[in-house]
Amino acid sequence: MSLATETLGFIGLGRMGGPMTRRLIDAGHHVVVYDTRAEALADLPADKVTIAASPAEVGAAARVVICSLPSPAILSSVILGEDGVAAGSAVKIVIDVSTTGPTVASSIAANLKEKGIAFVDSPISGGLAGARGGTLAVMVSCPEATFTEVDPILANFGRRFYCGDAPGSAQVAKLGNNMIAAAVILLSAEALAMGVKAGLDPRVMCDIINASSGRNSATQEKFPRSVLPGTFDFGFTTGLSYKDVRMCVDEAENLGVPMVGGALVRQMLAATKARFGADSDFTSMARIVEEWAGVEIRDRA
C-alpha cells in the first residue's frame, strides 16, 4: 500500500476536522472516522470512509490517527482513556491538530512514548477557508524522523513549519500567534476610534495602515470584513480567543517571560466576554473600545 493511499484515522470532524477529512479523501486516502456527533459523519462518501464505534476502533484500523478536538481534557481522554486511540493495536503515530497548549502535549507525548506510539503536535492556522482549500499554516513538533514520515500527509492541509522535536513547541508558536492576532484587534480599534472621532472614514484609514508600517491581520481582514459593516461575524469566538490568550500568558509566565502586552489583551478579552458573552465574535473586543470612546467604527452610509 502506497503512502498516498494508506488508510488513515480521523477523530473530530467539526468545523476544521470535517473539511480536512475531505481533503484526505480527495487525495485518495481511505479514512476511518469517529465523532460523538452523528451529523458530523453524515454526507461522507460511504465507499471511502469507515465509521468506527470508538476511538479504540480507529486506533485498531489505522497506523496514523489525526485528532481535531475542542479541549485538552477531551483530547487526553480520546487518546489515553479507556477505549481510547492508544488501545488500538495498529496505531503508531497520533497527530493532534487542535490548539491545546504545550502542557497537555508534553504529557500525552510522554505517555504515548511508553506505548511505542509517536505523538505529533500540529496546531493549524488559517480558518475554515484554509481548511477547505488546503492553505493552512501547519506547525509541527515531533521527532525529526516522524516529521519526514507525516509530512506528505500534512501537505494536504497546507504549508508545514517544523518547530523541532520538543513536544509542545508547535503549540507555543500557535499560542504566540493567537495572542498577537487578538492584540491587534485592540490596538487597531484604539487607532480607528481615534480616527473616526477626528473625522476619518475608517475604511480609508484601514487602507492607509495596510499600505504603511501599522499593517496587521486586523486592519487587513477583521475590520474590513466584520467590524466596519457591523456584523461582528469573523468566525472565532471571544471564549476561544480568551482561552488561547490565557494559556499563552500562563505558559509565558511558566517559562519566565513577563508579557505586559499579552496580559492586557487577556483582560480586555475577559471584559469582552463579561460584556458580550463567550459566544460573541472576538472582534467584539472593538466594541469595548467603541463604548468607552462613545463612537462606532463603521462604514459610512
Added chain:
Amino acid sequence: MSLATETLGFIGLGRMGGPMTRRLIDAGHHVVVYDTRAEALADLPADKVTIAASPAEVGAAARVVICSLPSPAILSSVILGEDGVAAGSAVKIVIDVSTTGPTVASSIAANLKEKGIAFVDSPISGGLAGARGGTLAVMVSCPEATFTEVDPILANFGRRFYCGDAPGSAQVAKLGNNMIAAAVILLSAEALAMGVKAGLDPRVMCDIINASSGRNSATQEKFPRSVLPGTFDFGFTTGLSYKDVRMCVDEAENLGVPMVGGALVRQMLAATKARFGADSDFTSMARIVEEWAGVEIRDRA
C-alpha cells in the same frame, strides 16, 4: 507652464526630503530649495535647482511649497515666522509631509487661510526606500479642490489616500499607524521570547506568524531584518517613535478615546529610551522584553 514642469519649493532636504526632492527633479520640475544644513543642498544638479537664502525666498519663487521638517515648532517658524514661507508673494499652497500631529496642522491651516494660502497636511509612510522609489503611502487632508490640484505632484511620492478636508485628519491617520507599528514590536517580542525559551527557532516562528493570523509589520520586516541578526538598525529611532506614540495617546485623550494599549506601548518606549537612549533604534524595545525574560531573540548560529 504645464503643471508637470511647474517650479516647486522644497524645504527640509533631510533623510526623507532629500530623495523626495530628487524625484520631483527627475519628473521634470525645477525646485527652489532651502535647508539650514549646507550639506543637505550639496550634490543637487545645479541647472535644476535654485538655492534660496530663506524660506521667504522659496515662498517668493514657487506657487506650491513642500516642507519636510523634524518638529512642529520648526515647521511653524519656517512657515509663519519672520522670513517664513508665507512672507513670499508667490506661494498659494503649502504642503507639509512631516509627522507633526494634528494640533499644529490645524493652527497653521487657520493662519494660512487668512492669508489666502491653502495648507495641505500630508504625512507619509514607507521609510527611505519608499522615498527613493516613490512608493510611499501619502495621506492627505485639505479642501477637495486643493487635493485635485496637488495630487499630480504627490503622485511622484507614492500612493495617495485622501482623508477629507478637516485639517489634521491625515496626521491622525499617521499617528494611529505609528502607534500600531510600535505596539507590534512589543507584542511580537513577547511572543518570540516565549518561543525561544520553549526551544523554537525565532525565524521559523516569524515565518509561522507571517503565514497565520498574527502577521504584522514587525514579524514581517523588523524582526527578520534587525532583531534576529542583532543589528537593531531598522532605521527609525526610539526618540521619534516615542514622540509619535506620545502625540497619538495625547491626541486620543483630547478626542475622548481611552487607549489602554497605546498607553502601555508609550511607557515601554519611554523605558526603552531611558535604558538605551533616544538615538537607539526603536526595535530596541524588544531588548527590554529580552532582559526581563533573560533570553535573546536571535538567529541560531
Added chain:
Amino acid sequence: MSLATETLGFIGLGRMGGPMTRRLIDAGHHVVVYDTRAEALADLPADKVTIAASPAEVGAAARVVICSLPSPAILSSVILGEDGVAAGSAVKIVIDVSTTGPTVASSIAANLKEKGIAFVDSPISGGLAGARGGTLAVMVSCPEATFTEVDPILANFGRRFYCGDAPGSAQVAKLGNNMIAAAVILLSAEALAMGVKAGLDPRVMCDIINASSGRNSATQEKFPRSVLPGTFDFGFTTGLSYKDVRMCVDEAENLGVPMVGGALVRQMLAATKARFGADSDFTSMARIVEEWAGVEIRDRA
C-alpha cells in the same frame, strides 16, 4: 507690625481658598482679597478684609500674597499678566497653593526672581475638611530662607513638609500623591468586585483590607463613604483627577521615569471621563470596573 498680624494677600477664595482665608483672619491677620467671582467675597468680616479691584492692588498692599487658582494658565496671568500681582510694589513673596504642576512653577519662579520676588510652590492635600480645620498637608519648595519666613503663615493651614529649593519639587510630590490616590480606587474596585461576586459583603472586605497589608485611602475612606452607599460624592471630580494624573505621567516621562501603572490609571480615568463626564466624582472609576464585571459594589440592604 508683628508677623502674626501682618497684612496678607489672598487671591482665589474658592472651595479651598475661602476657608483658608478665614483661618488667616481668625489668626489675627488682615487680608487683602481678590476673586473674579463676587459671591466668593461676600460674607467676609468687613473690618478684617480689604477687597481689591485687581491682583495688582493685592500686590500693592501686601508683602506676602497667596494664590489658590484652578489652572496653570490662570495662575500665570494672575501673577505675571497686566495688572498682575507682580505689578504691585509691596509684594516680596508669592505663595501658590494650587495643584498646577512643576513646569509652570519653574517658569513663574524664574520670572519673579528677576523682579526680586520669591516664589513659594506650596500645593496642599486634605480636602475641604483639612482646609477648614487647618489639618492640610502643606508641601513646600522654595529657598530655605524663604521657607523659614513663610512657615508661620503656612502653619495656619496644616502640617508643613519642606521639599527643598528646586522650584516645582513640591508640585512633583503632590502629583505623585494624587496618582496613587487615583490608582488605589481602580485596584480596590477590582478586588472588591471580585469579592462581591464571590459572596462577600464589601464593607466587611474593606474592614479586612484596612486591618491588613492592602490598606489604602480608597478602602479606608472613598469606598465606605461614596461607593458602598452608591452616592459617588467624595468631592473630587474625574476631570481634576484626570488632569493631575495626566500631568504626573507627562512629568515622569519628561524626567525619564516610565510609569506603566500610572499610565494605566490615566487611561482608566480617561475612560471614566468619557463614560460619566468630567464633572462626575472620581470614585466613578469604580463603576467602569462594575460595568465590566456586571456587579455593583454596594452595601447590603
Added chain:
Amino acid sequence: MSLATETLGFIGLGRMGGPMTRRLIDAGHHVVVYDTRAEALADLPADKVTIAASPAEVGAAARVVICSLPSPAILSSVILGEDGVAAGSAVKIVIDVSTTGPTVASSIAANLKEKGIAFVDSPISGGLAGARGGTLAVMVSCPEATFTEVDPILANFGRRFYCGDAPGSAQVAKLGNNMIAAAVILLSAEALAMGVKAGLDPRVMCDIINASSGRNSATQEKFPRSVLPGTFDFGFTTGLSYKDVRMCVDEAENLGVPMVGGALVRQMLAATKARFGADSDFTSMARIVEEWAGVEIRDRA
C-alpha cells in the same frame, strides 16, 4: 473540659504556625503538633505539647485541628491523604490558616462535609509580628454555628472578620488584599522614582504621601523599612507574592471580573521574579522601576 483548655491540634509550625502555636499554649491549651521538619518541633514546652507521628494521629487526639501549610497540594494531602487528619476519629473541625486560594478550600470543605467534619477557611494577615503578638487579621468563612464555636480559639491570633458561609470566600478576601498590597509597591515606586529624579528626598515624600490621600501600606511601611535603606528585607518573597497575585487574577477571571490593574501587577512581579529570583523580597519590584528610571530610591547619606 472547658473550651479554653481544650486540647487542640496544630500542623505546620513554620514562620507563622510556630508563634501561633505558642499563643495557644500560653492561653492554656494543650496542643498536639505535627511537622515534617524536626527543628520546627524543638524548643516546645514538653509538658504542654504532644508530638504526633502523623496528621492522622493529630486527628485522633483533637476535636479541632489547625493547619498552616505552604501550598494547596500539601494542605490537601495533609487533610485528606492516607494518614491524613481526616483519618483520625476525634476531629470534628479543621481550620486552615494558610493562603491557598478558594478553589482548594471549596473542594476540601465538600470532601470533609461528607465525613461529618466542618472546614473553616481562615487565612491571616499581619506577618510575623502579628503572629507573635496576636494582632493578626483573621478572615473566616464557614457555617455560622461553626464560627461561633471556633471564634474563642481564633481570638488568640487576632481580630476576626466573618466572611459568610460560602467556602473559600475568606480566601478571596485575602487574595484581593494581597493583590492590592503588591500593587501599591509598584505605584509607590513609580511616584517616588519621579520624586527622586526631581530632587526630592524620598523619605520626605513618603511622609507627605502618608499625610495625604495617597497613603498606603507601601509608603507607610515597606519603603521606609526596606527600600529607602536598600535592605529589601521586608519578609515576604517575590515568589509567594507572585503566586498570590496570580491566583487572584485567575480567580477574578473565573468569576468574570476583568482586572487590568491586577494583571499588570502580576506581570511586574513575573518580571521581578525573572530578574531577581523567586526568593528575593517582593519589595524588589521597586528595583525594576529603579532600573528603568536609572535612579535609586534611597535615603540620603
